[in-house]
Amino acid sequence: MAFLRQFDDDVFISYAWKDDEPVIEGEKGWVTHFHRDLRSRLAQWLGAEAKIWRDEHEIKGNDPFADKIKSQLPRTAVLISVISPLYFHSEWCRAEFDAFLASANEDTTLPVPVLKRLFKVVKTPVEGRIQPPEMQAVTGYEFYELDGKTAYEYNREFGEKWRYKYADELNRVAYDLAEFLRSLSGVRQAEPLGTIYLAETTSDLRAAREEVKRDLIHRGYAVLPDRPLAQDGANFRDQVRESLSKCSLSIHLVGERYGIVPEGETQSLTELQADLAAERCEIEGFRRVLWMPMDLKTGDARQQALINHLENDSDAQKKTDVLKTRLEDLKSLVEDVFQRKAVTPPVVKPPVRRGPLRIYIIADQQDLEQGLVAPLEDYLFNQGYEVICSLAGPDEKQTREDHVENLRLCDASIIFYGTAGEFWLRAKLNDFRKVLDARVEPVLSRCIYIAAPETDQKRRLQTREALLVRNFHEFSGDALQPFLEQLRRKPE
Structure with a gap:
């Protein structure tokens, strides 16, 4: 079921087939990765699953399946065009764009400008003059970087630097799309x-x-x-x-x-x-x-x-x-x-600290429900610290406000990185930057506790913005000693 119940699909991804051919044989293509990652990140921002449709078969204009796609577009809320030079050489891509535009212009059920229903993902640079006027009027999300006359695509297969840039830009798309879908859902903004x-x-x-x-x-x-x-x-x-x-x-x-x-x-x-x-x-x-x-x-x-x-x-x-x-x-x-x-x-004087030090543990709801965080929580409490764990409730705004307030008040914070994905971790590190760096009183320690399941990405994870503690096996307080040592250095 779509997030917007008046539609069959929330999002239709339009793309040139060859833009999904993998750079490395045997790997998934760029558009396939984008589709999967967008679905995951959009659900996190939206707080619910959205239905995203993409043709996963190379079709021709005379293919019987083409009729299904043409009928799909009028029942779709948002069109995402993954544009590249190939996109504008594809008659089928232009037909999808025109069909969506025509149906959106005839749709009187949504009180929003048609162009707001168009999202433009720029995979590789395209001159504005070859884009249709409607697409020129839409701000694009650029998944590439220009260095002089050379364009470098944000591609997961090109290494860690480009994977991080890809993740940041994908997060922008997902956030803006979630805000737009929510605005159409009947929830009063x-x-x-x-x-x-x-x-x-x-x-x-x-x-x-x-x-x-x-x-x-x-x-x-x-x-x-x-x-x-x-x-x-x-x-x-x-x-x-x-x-x-x-x-x-x-x-x-x-x-x-x-x-x-x-x-x-x-x-x-x-x-x-x-x-x-x-x-x-x-x-x-x-x-x-x-x-x-x-x-x-x-x-x-x-x-x-x-x-x-x-x-x-x-x-x-x-x-x-x-x-x-x-x-x-x-x-x-x-x-x-x-x-x-x-x-x-x-000039604000730091507040006088009273009582035990407060440690805020940020964890994914699944890790909390499965009890994976409990040994860490109990150990710190038994060491004499006040321990607060993140919450997840039906009221997204209230949950966010509680999270930010805990970051403002805690003496130290730990991100428990267990079953959650890389995008989740990236969002929590962004919160570290936004909230902890703006505090009057510096936080004593910021830490990422990297737990099972063990993955290549977790083994390679590096950052200078937080202490890294890796423990893929049964919980042991020994792994936390570097973190506790930072707390013991607290100012008198």
């Missing part, structure tokens, strides 16, 4: 706390922008622009002004690259958006935040001139906060800026 313009930026800060965007959406803000910006200057300006008119705050990430210059303009998209936001600052109640990495350096004279102007020109700093901080600091300060409070964080 809370009104946004406000609307923030998060300026498009250069490729060196693309990942940082996506991280800030996800954080803002988590907090309950609407984020604009919500569609790709025009490439010609006049339409670009109109589009940015229109989006800014709906916002009370704009955020601009300034990096080492100058970036693309829209047609007919002499300034980059970064500089133009900053100027248009400065123009908007003349309106009462609007404010602008400019953020730069602490170690920002550039070899581009144009970008250096822009940085100097933003940092030193008094006119450029009117109703503007210029921050040269960690990205986590920007995310922590945005809410204060949005509510027109001072952006300088107050």
